[in-house]
Amino acid sequence: MSNPSLLILPGDGIGPxxxxxxxRIIDWYGTARGMVFDVSEDLVGGCAYDKHGTPLHDDTMAxxxxxxxxxxxxxxxxxxxxxxxxxxxxxxxxxxxxxxDLFANLRPAQCFDALAxxxxxxxxxxxxxxxxxVRELTSGIYFGEPRGIIEEGNERVGINTQxxxxxxxxxxxxxxxxxxxxxNKKLCSMEKANVMESxxxxxxxxxxxxxxxxxxxxxxxxxDAGAMQLTRWPKQFDVIVTDNLFGDxxxxxxxxxxxxxxxxxxxxxxxxxxxxxxKALYEPVHGSAPxxxxxxxxxxxxxxxxxxxxxRYSFDQGAEADRLEKAVEAVLxxxxxxxxxxxxxxxxxxxxxxxxxxxxxxxDASL
Ligand code: NAI
Ligand code: MG
Numbered sequence: 001m002s003n004p005s006l007l008i009l010p011g012d013g014i015g016p017x018x019x020x021x022x023x024r025i026i027d028w029y030g031t032a033r034g035m036v037f038d039v040s041e042d043l044v045g046g047c048a049y050d051k052h053g054t055p056l057h058d059d060t061m062a063x064x065x066x067x068x069x070x071x072x073x074x075x076x077x078x079x080x081x082x083x084x085x086x087x088x089x090x091x092x093x094x095x096x097x098x099x100x101d102l103f104a105n106l107r108p109a110q111c112f113d114a115l116a117x118x119x120x121x122x123x124x125x126x127x128x129x130x131x132x133x134v135r136e137l138t139s140g141i142y143f144g145e146p147r148g149i150i151e152e153g154n155e156r157v158g159i160n161t162q163x164x165x166x167x168x169x170x171x172x173x174x175x176x177x178x179x180x181x182x183x184n185k186k187l188c189s190m191e192k193a194n195v196m197e198s199x200x201x202x203x204x205x206x207x208x209x210x211x212x213x214x215x216x217x218x219x220x221x222x223x224d225a226g227a228m229q230l231t232r233w234p235k236q237f238d239v240i241v242t243d244n245l246f247g248d249x250x251x252x253x254x255x256x257x258x259x260x261x262x263x264x265x266x267x268x269x270x271x272x273x274x275x276x277x278x279k280a281l282y283e284p285v286h287g288s289a290p291x292x293x294x295x296x297x298x299x300x301x302x303x304x305x306x307x308x309x310x311x312r313y314s315f316d317q318g319a320e321a322d323r324l325e326k327a328v329e330a331v332l333x334x335x336x337x338x339x340x341x342x343x344x345x346x347x348x349x350x351x352x353x354x355x356x357x358x359x360x361x362x363x364d365a366s367l
Pocket of ligand 2: 252
C-alpha cells in the first residue's frame with residue numbers, strides 16, 4: 001500500500017509559521033512511529049495570487065482532489081483587502097470547500113484542564129469537556145432560493161429560504177454517525193421541528209439514518225434549548241449534528257466555552273472517496289492574524305490539533321491522535337504559554353517554535 005498523502009497549504013500571515021511546527025510533528029511521526037506521509041506543499045490565498053494572479057491555481061485544486069487530506073494554515077491580510085472580490089484570498093478557501101463538496105464541518109470544543117480558568121464558565125463546568133459539533137455546510141438558509149431584497153407595496157422585504165433535501169440531510173447525518181462511532185457512540189441532533197418543516201424532515205431523516213447505527217445512542221433537541229444546555233452543562237453532549245444556520249451559531253458558542261482562538265482546530269469532510277476515506281480539509285479556526293505575523297508569537301496549537309483531527313478522522317489513527325493531544329495537554333500543564341494564552345502574572349510567553357519543540361519533547365517522552 002502506498003503512503004497516505006497530505007497536501008499542505010500554509011497560506012498567508014501566521015499560516016506558514018504555525019504550519020512549520022506541524023511539519024516537524026509530521027516528520028516526527030515518520031521517524032518515531034514509522035508513519036510516513038507523502039507530503040506536498042502548495043500555495044493558497046494571497047501568496048497564490050501574488051504568484052499566479054488567482055488565490056487557488058487549477059493545479060492546486062486538482063491536487064487537493066487527489067490527496068487523502070488537505071491541511072491549510074490561514075489566508076488573507078491587509079495587503080489584499082483592496083483586491084476584487086473574485087480574486088480575494090478567501091475565494092481560494094471557498095473554492096476548495098465547494099469543489100471538494102465538503103458538506104460536514106466539524107468543530108470540536110475541547111477543554112484542556114490547564115486552561116480551564118480561561119473559560120467564562122465555572123471551571124468544573126468546562127474541565128475535561130470534549131464535544132464535537134457537526135455543522136451542515138453547503139445547504140440550508142445561506143444557499144436556498146428564492147432569496148433577495150424585493151419591493152412589496154411601499155416597502156422592501158428581505159428574503160432567505162431554508163431548504164434541505166432528504167439526501168443533504170442523509171449525508172451529513174451519516175458523517176455524524178460515523179464520527180460518533182469513532183468517539184463515544186452518542187449523538188444529539190438539533191433543529192426546530194416545533195416551528196420549521198425543514199426541521200421536521202431533518203428529525204425524520206436523522207432518525208432513519210440512525211437505524212443503520214444501532215450502537216449509537218441518538219437524541220433530538222430543539223436548537224434553542226440546545227444553546228441553553230450547551231452553556232448550562234456542556235458535558236452532557238458528545239457529538240452534535242445540526243444545520244448550517246444553527247451550526248454556525250452553536251459551533252461558535254461551543255468553541256468559546258473553552259477559550260482562545262489559538263487553540264481551535266476544525267475539519268470539513270465530504271463524501272467517501274474510492275479508498276473509503278472522506279474528502280477532507282483540516283484547518284485552524286483562526287485567520288492569518290496580520291497583527292502578530294512574522295513575530296514568532298503565533299500559537300501553533302490550533303493547527304497542530306487540526307493535524308490530530310486528520311490522524312483520527314482521515315487516517316484511522318485514533319491512538320496517535322490521542323498521543324498528540326496528550327502531548328499538547330502535558331505542555332500546557334507544564335505552564336508553557338504562547339502570548340495569546342497569558343493570563344497569570346509573571347509567566348514569560350514562549351515563541352511559536354518553542355511551543356512546537358516542547359510538544360515534540362512530550363511526544364518523545366510518550367514512547
Ligand atoms: P484572526 O483570527 O486572524 O485574528 C483575530 C485575533 O486573534 C488577532 O488579534 C490575532 O492576533 C489573534 N490570533 C488568531 N490566531 C492566533 C494564533 N494562532 N495565535 C495567537 N493569536 C492568534 O482574525 P481577523 O483579524 O479578523 O482576520 C485577519 C485576516 O485573516 C483577514 O484577512 C481575514 O480575512 C482572514 N481570515 C482568514 C480565515 C481563514 O483563513 N480561515 C478565517 C478568519 C479570518
Ligand atoms: Mg460564524
